[in-house]
């Protein structure tokens with residue numbers, strides 16, 4: 001089974017924790033003193049105006065950036081102390097759907113989805129998992145096509161398949177429904193909800209408040225708004 005068991009160690013262990021974190025690209029802090037805890041199996045939406053720092057915050061959550069100060073703990077480990085190999089191990093447990101999908105256009109969709117496993121020299125596993133994953137995201141007929149030949153919604157579903165091919169414990173998605181219509185958004189969201197019901201922790205950055213409202217209660221999601229460098233939990237008035 002491609003999705004595997006969620007292996008979050010230690011019952012109830014926080015999977016991703018930001019503790020009093022500050023970050024800025026230059027001299028100006030984008031945020032400071034920011035804290036966040038993602039419990040295993042939780043579902044979070046991260047919202048906020050364009051430029052508020054959502055992508056930056058996500059990148060801190062998957063060790064793509066290092067905090068200027070404060071602690072980032074990934075599966076209980078201090079991200080600042082991880083060497084390159086340890087970062088790679090941690091990142092295998094976090095599947096990321098990037099805002100712009102980041103496909104290699106000279107490869108087919110199937111090859112793009114399988115890439116994390118082929119790069120890790122797990123080619124047989126990639127072959128086994130691909131059929132199941134392509135069916136799960138309803139992209140079987142498009143397997144041999146190149147990324148530019150797919151619609152926006154199809155590309156996002158392919159990006160999700162690639163994000164989960166390593167059976168991660170956490171799935172982070174950056175504006176996954178940014179450029180797709182309502183029906184396609186709902187389809188993608190249904191897949192993310194399915195992953196959450198399998199026990200995966202989900203963190204989605206989005207501007208799309210209507211989309212959040214449409215599923216918030218179903219998945220008992222927490223909605224966090226990033227504003228003025230602070231994270232505020234949105235209330236029922238969202």
Ligand SMILES: Nc1ncnc2c1ncn2[C@@H]1O[C@H](COP(=O)(O)OP(=O)(O)OP(=O)(O)O)[C@@H](O)[C@H]1O
Nearest residue numbers: 025026030048049050051052053054055056057175
């Ligand atoms: N690599 C970078 N170098 C310098 N500044 C950056 C870099 N990446 C982002 N920024 C700046 O940091 C701020 C936050 O960017 P970020 O992409 O995290 O915001 P966002 O909330 O995800 O925006 P959007 O909703 O438009 O995607 C912006 O002002 C952006 O210009």
